Amino acid sequence: MTETRYDVRLHVNGTVHDVQVPARRLLSDALRHDVGLTGTHVGCEHGVCGACTVLMDGRPVRSCLVLAVSAVDAEITTVEGLADADGSLGPVQQAFKECHGLQCGFCTPGFLTTITAGLEENPSPTPEEAREMVAGNLCRCTGYQNIVASVLRAAELRGGDA
Amino acid sequence: MTETLPSTADARGTRVVNHGVKRQDSLEKLLGKTRYAGDFDVAGQLHARLVRSPVPSARIVSRDATAAMDVPGVVAVLFGEDVPNNDIPTNTAGIKGRPLPPSWVLAVDRVRYHGEPVALVVAENTRALAAAEALVDVEYDVLPVVSDPEAALEHDSSEVHEGGNLLSQWRIDRGDVDGAFADAPIIVEGRYEAQVVDHAYLEPETGIGWLDDEGVINIRVSTQEIEHYRRIARVVGLPDAKVRVQAPYLGGGFGGKEDMTVEPYIALAVLRTGRPVKMVWSRQESLTARAKRHPVRMHYRTAAAADGTLLAHDIQIVSDAGAYPLLSGFVLLYITLNAAGPYRCDNVRVHSRAAYTNNTPGSAFRGFGGMQPVLAYEAQIDKVADAAGLDRVEVRKANAFEAGDRIPAGQRIDTAVWLPQCIDAVLDAIGPRPVPSSPEHRVGLGLACNVQPYGRVAWMNDSASAWVGCERDGGVVVRCGVPDVGGGQVSSLAQIAAEVLHVPLEKVTVHFGDSARTPLAGRTTATRQLYMSGNAVLSAAEELRAQLVQGVVKGTGHGAADLTLAEGGVLTPDGVVPLAEVVAMCMANGVAINAMKTYFAPTGEPVRELVDSERIVPDFTFGAHAAYVEVDTRTGEVRPLRYVAAHDVGRAINPLSVRGQIEGAVVQGLGYALSERIVYDEGVNLTGAFYQYAIPTAADCPEIEVKILESGEGVGPFHARGIGEPPIGPCAATIASAVEDAVGARPTTLPMLAETVLACVDEGAAR
Ligand code: FES
Ligand code: FES
Numbered sequence: 068m069t070e071t072r073y074d075v076r077l078h079v080n081g082t083v084h085d086v087q088v089p090a091r092r093l094l095s096d097a098l099r100h101d102v103g104l105t106g107t108h109v110g111c112e113h114g115v116c117g118a119c120t121v122l123m124d125g126r127p128v129r130s131c132l133v134l135a136v137s138a139v140d141a142e143i144t145t146v147e148g149l150a151d152a153d154g155s156l157g158p159v160q161q162a163f164k165e166c167h168g169l170q171c172g173f174c175t176p177g178f179l180t181t182i183t184a185g186l187e188e189n190p191s192p193t194p195e196e197a198r199e200m201v202a203g204n205l206c207r208c209t210g211y212q213n214i215v216a217s218v219l220r221a222a223e224l225r226g227g228d229a
Numbered sequence: 230m231t232e233t234l235p236s237t238a239d240a241r242g243t244r245v246v247n248h249g250v251k252r253q254d255s256l257e258k259l260l261g262k263t264r265y266a267g268d269f270d271v272a273g274q275l276h277a278r279l280v281r282s283p284v285p286s287a288r289i290v291s292r293d294a295t296a297a298m299d300v301p302g303v304v305a306v307l308f309g310e311d312v313p314n315n316d317i318p319t320n321t322a323g324i325k326g327r328p329l330p331p332s333w334v335l336a337v338d339r340v341r342y343h344g345e346p347v348a349l350v351v352a353e354n355t356r357a358l359a360a361a362e363a364l365v366d367v368e369y370d371v372l373p374v375v376s377d378p379e380a381a382l383e384h385d386s387s388e389v390h391e392g393g394n395l396l397s398q399w400r401i402d403r404g405d406v407d408g409a410f411a412d413a414p415i416i417v418e419g420r421y422e423a424q425v426v427d428h429a430y431l432e433p434e435t436g437i438g439w440l441d442d443e444g445v446i447n448i449r450v451s452t453q454e455i456e457h458y459r460r461i462a463r464v465v466g467l468p469d470a471k472v473r474v475q476a477p478y479l480g481g482g483f484g485g486k487e488d489m490t491v492e493p494y495i496a497l498a499v500l501r502t503g504r505p506v507k508m509v510w511s512r513q514e515s516l517t518a519r520a521k522r523h524p525v526r527m528h529y530r531t532a533a534a535a536d537g538t539l540l541a542h543d544i545q546i547v548s549d550a551g552a553y554p555l556l557s558g559f560v561l562l563y564i565t566l567n568a569a570g571p572y573r574c575d576n577v578r579v580h581s582r583a584a585y586t587n588n589t590p591g592s593a594f595r596g597f598g599g600m601q602p603v604l605a606y607e608a609q610i611d612k613v614a615d616a617a618g619l620d621r622v623e624v625r626k627a628n629a630f631e632a633g634d635r636i637p638a639g640q641r642i643d644t645a646v647w648l649p650q651c652i653d654a655v656l657d658a659i660g661p662r663p664v665p666s667s668p669e670h671r672v673g674l675g676l677a678c679n680v681q682p683y684g685r686v687a688w689m690n691d692s693a694s695a696w697v698g699c700e701r702d703g704g705v706v707v708r709c710g711v712p713d714v715g716g717g718q719v720s721s722l723a724q725i726a727a728e729v730l731h732v733p734l735e736k737v738t739v740h741f742g743d744s745a746r747t748p749l750a751g752r753t754t755a756t757r758q759l760y761m762s763g764n765a766v767l768s769a770a771e772e773l774r775a776q777l778v779q780g781v782v783k784g785t786g787h788g789a790a791d792l793t794l795a796e797g798g799v800l801t802p803d804g805v806v807p808l809a810e811v812v813a814m815c816m817a818n819g820v821a822i823n824a825m826k827t828y829f830a831p832t833g834e835p836v837r838e839l840v841d842s843e844r845i846v847p848d849f850t851f852g853a854h855a856a857y858v859e860v861d862t863r864t865g866e867v868r869p870l871r872y873v874a875a876h877d878v879g880r881a882i883n884p885l886s887v888r889g890q891i892e893g894a895v896v897q898g899l900g901y902a903l904s905e906r907i908v909y910d911e912g913v914n915l916t917g918a919f920y921q922y923a924i925p926t927a928a929d930c931p932e933i934e935v936k937i938l939e940s941g942e943g944v945g946p947f948h949a950r951g952i953g954e955p956p957i958g959p960c961a962a963t964i965a966s967a968v969e970d971a972v973g974a975r976p977t978t979l980p981m982l983a984e985t986v987l988a989c990v991d992e993g994a995a996r
Contacts, residue, residue, distance in 0.1 A: 070356060089356075099268070100270070104261070105261075105264060105265075105267075105268035106260070106261020106262065107261070108265070108431070108432070108480070109267075109433075110431040110432065110433070110480075110512070110919075111512045111918070111919040112511060112512055113512065113918050113919055113920060115918070115919035115920050116431060116919055118431055145261065146259075146260070146261035147260070147261045147262075149261075150260055156256075156259060156260070160259040160260070163255070163259055164251060164255055164256065164259060165251075167249075167251070167252070167255075167885045167886075167888075167889055169255060169258055169259070170715040170716060170717070170889055170893065171430070171431070171432070171478070171479060171480045171481045171714065171715025171716075172254070172255070172258030172259075172263060172478065172480070172715065173265065173430075173431040173432045173480025173481060173715075174431045174480075175258055175259065176261050179259070198927045198928060199927075199928065201927045202926045202927045202928035203926070204926075204927075205431065205919070205924060205926065206431070207428075207429055207430050207431055207481050207483070207893070207897065207924065208481055208715050208716075208889070208893045209889060209892060209893050209896075210889075210892030210893045210894075210895055210896035210897075210930065210933055211892075211896065211926075211927040211930050212892045212930070212932070212933050213889065213892070214927065215927060
């Protein structure tokens with residue numbers, strides 16, 4: 068089946084990617100298959116699990132619910148864009164490492180992007196606020212305890228208390 | 230907070246093992262670089278998708294692929310006749326004298342559950358696939374639906390398979406049960422029911438396959454068992470060695486990737502088209518059609534002496550196996566084995582039956598039959614304590630197994646039973662009773678214990694192999710065919726090798742999960758992987774260590790007695806010889822720089838009657854959980870406030886991983902207790918999306934405190950016990966007991982939805 072394809076310019080992690088996609092191409096699929104960034108995972112295709120969360124202009128969105136063609140004007144950040152410029156772990160990633168905030172790791176990119184945005188909005192969350200911040204993402208392995216601890220540790224690493 | 234109690238196992242300090250080290254796989258996962266099975270693409274790949282039955286029970290009248298083949302981009306449509314060996318034999322435990330029916334790769338003349346695969350479509354792109362799937366024309370003649378397992382066992386029931394709906398049954402008949410009941414001052418009775426639940430790992434079933442230039446079908450797949458390559462080879466009619474399965478890091482398994490999922494379909498499509506083929510199941514397919522945890526109905530009668538000593542159990546259990554056998558016979562065996570819990574009892578009768586129905590097949594799920602009976606046996610022991618007017622904690626401790634006791638099925642418990650210590654640990658840590666948040670709220674404290682075997686059934690003759698070698702630059706390599714489902718299986722093997730060979734953890738590289746290139750280590754299931762492959766790596770590393778010393782003996786002339794392994798090399802009276810030089814000495818003197826070992830689990834004779842079985846499983850893990858919950862007496866909502874879990878893990882190889890396993894299992898167990906269920910309407914699975922299936926979110930979870938106890942007794946490496954499955958067991962019983970403490974009556978049906986809890990509120994108020 069041939070479908071009309073559209074030229075779409077995506078700005079992902081500071082790099083321009085020109086891709087040709089059908090109008091109904093989901094952003095999650097475009098990132099994974101057209102741009103080749105497979106760190107964004109798809110767990111439910113229905114906007115429920117949050118594994119596919121990416122940042123559009125800093126705001127978390129579920130890329131399984133966004134059409135690629137509608138993302139042309141946005142600066143998109145995926146998990147691959149969260150490391151520091153020298154390739155070392157960014158503060159949220161570092162916190163997850165220190166706090167053992169992951170096991171299988173499939174949900175992790177969605178948590179990392181969600182928390183990155185959440186700490187922008189609330190740099191010094193209380194433990195309750197930290198739990199609330201991640202309550203829209205599903206994880207089946209960790210029991211969330213270490214993820215909540217990671218949020219608090221990431222806030223420290225970012226100097227949110229300063 | 231995790232507290233590691235001092236080990237009594239071994240006075241010798243370990244450097245790497247028993248330390249909470251950061252897992253090796255975490256860095257790549259955090260950077261988004263880890264490639265899961267669905268993250269691989271191969272140039273020129275096709276996509277494949279199943280056409281599944283929309284009805285739970287029907288005769289297939291006709292199948293026609295003409296319209297589907299006309300869709301541009303469609304390459305092939307396969308039916309059961311196109312499969313070289315369409316039947317998948319079941320090697321589970323069934324009824325004596327009656328062979329178990331196979332399941333089918335693609336149903337030919339009959340479908341038995343909603344979502345059963347009927348056709349396989351292969352196309353250039355997913356759009357063509359979707360269009361073609363809808364155009365494969367299958368005509369069904371609907372047949373009666375068998376949806377209730379007890380009704381299925383009545384002789385007037387329709388048959389799911391010819392010969393009746395009894396799939397498997399097990400019996401324990403130990404001691405004089407009727408005599409014990411006749412004289413007992415205390416007799417308590419209860420009925421308990423547990424629901425169907427889904428594994429709900431975040432990564433759906435996915436794989437990609439291609440034919441390599443040696444004619445081998447390569448399949449890279451999210452699986453807990455790379456050794457399915459043999460079953461796949463049988464399906465497509467190739468020699469075993471012509472199929473290679475690789476398992477990259479998994480996005481969760483929990484037993485749901487123990488049976489084959491996408492593998493046979495990928496292999497068929499690759500062989501048919503000669504091209505690479507990718508298959509990704511949607512969440513809907515996963516929820517609708519992949520095997521689930523067995524729902525069970527349990528009827529318990531328990532007799533006790535006036536002092537609370539358990540005298541007898543009389544237990545009847547019916548399990549809904551769904552439409553095909555899969556692992557139901559073994560799950561039923563585990564239900565039966567564990568039916569009386571971690572308590573001594575000399576007179577036990579258990580009769581358990583698994584019935585075919587037209588529901589989704591049941592199979593492995595973390596806890597594997599050790600899980601369902603906890604709800605029942607923990608309620609029964611509380612009833613015994615109440616009837617005797619005794620403290621529930623003391624009655625548990627007084628009845629708890631001790632090392633040397635025999636379980637009702639006969640096997641002697643060879644290692645320590647730290648059940649009282651686990652109980653004390655959780656009750657010490659649970660803290661003061663929280664104040665209810667309003668006059669309409671009630672707070673309750675719950676306690677439950679469990680026992681869970683680890684390792685496979687003895688007559689499976691389980692083994693695991695591992696290869697450990699040194700590189701010329703002083704690095705250490707482990708090759709071991711474990712699939713890493715996310716629990717840190719690979720990282721723990723690195724720790725063991727680093728410990729034995731005295732190298733820093735970063736110097737160890739583990740190659741894993743490849744049926745062609747890594748020694749086979751069996752499936753990552755049954756809480757067996759660290760126990761089995763860990764023992765294999767341990768003995769291979771020990772052999773290599775002896776070889777390295779031998780190389781230095783030959784290279785330097787020092788006696789072996791003067792040499793020890795030290796950080797980075799071998800310590801001689803003249804100083805440390807760095808590992809790279811040790812390797813050179815070995816090679817110059819004809820000493821091998823690698824070793825391969827196979828660990829064999831203790832074996833036993835297959836049993837039919839579970840009474841005098843000397844060996845059924847390798848060993849057991851015990852634990853206790855305590856929780857505070859708050860019940861809203863107006864709405865029936867149950868909110869866990871605080872949770873403490875303690876397990877004796879023998880020795881924790883990586884306390885961080887152990888703690889993570891326990892926390893994750895508790896939350897999965899809370900979902901089982903409070904919210905999760907697959908809903909059927911006459912065999913039609915109505916739960917097809919994540920928004921219909923309520924797994925716990927962070928907001929639903931209490932603070933969890935983990936107590937790692939280390940008796941120093943277990944049959945794994947460094948006396949470790951398995952811990953992957955055990956901590957999911959006690960959760961539902963813990964919450965039921967806490968609800969009872971709060972409102973005065975106990976839920977006996979899972980999940981404990983609002984209406985169930987409100988009924989308990991009313992019942993408690995009426996008392
Ligand atoms: S895949 Fe997008 S929310 Fe689950
Ligand atoms: S770490 Fe596996 S789903 Fe979160």
